Amino acid sequence: MVDAARVRGTLLRLLNMDTPSGREGIAADFLEGELRGMGFLTWRDDAGEVLGGDTGNLLARLEGTAPHAPPLLLNAHMDTVVSTAGLVIREEDGILRASAATLLGVDDKCGVTAILEGVRAALDEGFPRPTLEIAFTVCEETGLWGAKRLDPGTLAARQAYAFDTGKPVGGIVVATPSHNNLAFTVRGMAAHVGMAPERGISAIRIAADAILRMPLGRIDEETTANIGVIEGGTADNIVPDRVECRGEARSHSEEKVERQTRAMVDAFQAAAQAAGGRVEARVERLYTRFSVERGHPLVRRAVEAGRRAGIADPVIRAAGGGSDANVLNLRGLPTVVVGLGYENLFGADERVALADVTQASRIVAELLRLAGMGQ
Ligand SMILES: [Zn+2]
Numbered sequence: 001m002v003d004a005a006r007v008r009g010t011l012l013r014l015l016n017m018d019t020p021s022g023r024e025g026i027a028a029d030f031l032e033g034e035l036r037g038m039g040f041l042t043w044r045d046d047a048g049e050v051l052g053g054d055t056g057n058l059l060a061r062l063e064g065t066a067p068h069a070p071p072l073l074l075n076a077h078m079d080t081v082v083s084t085a086g087l088v089i090r091e092e093d094g095i096l097r098a099s100a101a102t103l104l105g106v107d108d109k110c111g112v113t114a115i116l117e118g119v120r121a122a123l124d125e126g127f128p129r130p131t132l133e134i135a136f137t138v139c140e141e142t143g144l145w146g147a148k149r150l151d152p153g154t155l156a157a158r159q160a161y162a163f164d165t166g167k168p169v170g171g172i173v174v175a176t177p178s179h180n181n182l183a184f185t186v187r188g189m190a191a192h193v194g195m196a197p198e199r200g201i202s203a204i205r206i207a208a209d210a211i212l213r214m215p216l217g218r219i220d221e222e223t224t225a226n227i228g229v230i231e232g233g234t235a236d237n238i239v240p241d242r243v244e245c246r247g248e249a250r251s252h253s254e255e256k257v258e259r260q261t262r263a264m265v266d267a268f269q270a271a272a273q274a275a276g277g278r279v280e281a282r283v284e285r286l287y288t289r290f291s292v293e294r295g296h297p298l299v300r301r302a303v304e305a306g307r308r309a310g311i312a313d314p315v316i317r318a319a320g321g322g323s324d325a326n327v328l329n330l331r332g333l334p335t336v337v338v339g340l341g342y343e344n345l346f347g348a349d350e351r352v353a354l355a356d357v358t359q360a361s362r363i364v365a366e367l368l369r370l371a372g373m374g375q
Helices: 004-015 025-037 047-051 106-125 145-149 203-213 254-275 297-308 324-330 354-372
Strands: 041-044 058-062 072-077 089-092 095-098 132-137 160-165 172-176 178-187 217-220 223-232 242-251 278-287 316-318 335-339 351-353
Touching (some): 004 025, 004 095, 025 041, 025 058, 047 145, 072 106, 072 324, 072 354, 106 132, 106 351, 106 354, 145 324, 160 354, 172 297, 172 324, 178 203, 178 254, 203 223, 217 254, 297 335, 324 335, 335 354, 351 354
Parallel strands (some): 072 160, 160 335, 172 316
Antiparallel strands (some): 089 095, 178 242, 217 223, 223 242
16 A cells, blocks of 8 residues: 555655755665665666766666566656755645745656655555566756666666656656757857947847747747847947857657758858858757557556546646656657646745655556556
C-alpha cells in the first residue's frame, strides 16, 4: 500500500537537498541507497564525467516476477531548474510551498518521490510484476543532457513512463513539439555618428529589419516562434556594429519547425544583405517531437492505472514543452509523461499538494500491477 506519511517524508527529504543541474550527487546517493535496500541492482553511467557534473544518471534494475510481462522503465530527473539553497518549506493544509525567495523544486522531485513510493508499495504487496528499470537522470533542465547521454542499450525495457509534469495529477502527455533554439550575431560597421554616419552600418537596424521580415508568435495551431533576447550597441554616438539576438521555434510538425527556422534565418540573411552587413546564424535542436497514439497500450494502461488510483477520467493531452520523454521516444522507447499535480511551476507561488503526489505514487503501483497482468 502507498503510505502517505512515507510520501511526505521522502518528498521533504528530497526538496531539502539542493540539486541544480550538475550537482545531483547528493540525491543520487540517497536514491541509490533506497533502491538497493529494495533489492535493485544499481549503477551510474558516465554522464557526470561528460557533462562536468558530480554524478551520472542513476540507473537501476529489478528482475520481474511475472514471466511474460515486458520490462518497464520509470523515469524522472534529479536536477532542479535553479539552486534551491536556503529553501524553507511551508506546509499548510497538506500543501507545500517555499517561504523564502527560492523555488520549492517540485519539478522533478515529485516525480522521483512517486516512483520510489509506488515501486516500494508494489514490492510490499508482492503481486506479479514486470522487470523494472529506473532512470533517475541528471541535467534535464539545461537541455535533457543526462537523457541524451543515456545508452538505451544498457536497458532491457522498450517502453517507459516519465513522471515529469504538473497539473492534473494522472494526466497523460502523449505529444510534445520539436524545439529549435536560434542565435544570431549581426555584424555591421561602427562609425562616429556625428562625424561620418555614412560610413556606418547599423547592426541594430539590420536586426530590427530582420525581425519585421519574419513570422513570429503563433504561426498556426501547431507552431510558435519568438525572438526573446536582443543585446548590442556600445554608445549613443556610435553606429552599432554588433547585435546578438536569440529566439526559438517550436512545432508539433517536424516539417513546420524546420520551415519556421528557415524563415527566421533567411530573414536575418536578407536584412543583412540589404544593408551590407553580415549575420552568423546558429540553430540548435533542443529536443524532437513525439506523439504516441491514444490507443497505444502505454496510454491505455496509464488511463486504467489512473482510474484505479481514484482519478475518474484521466486527461490525455499534448504539451508545449519537452522532457526526457522526447529523448526516450527518439531512441525507440515509446514513452508518455504522467502528471504529478504541482502548480505554478517556476512561479512565485510554486506549490504541490501531498495528496496529489500520494495519488501519483498509487498510479505507479497500479501501472506495475497492470503490466504484471499483461495489460
Ligand atoms: Zn521536469
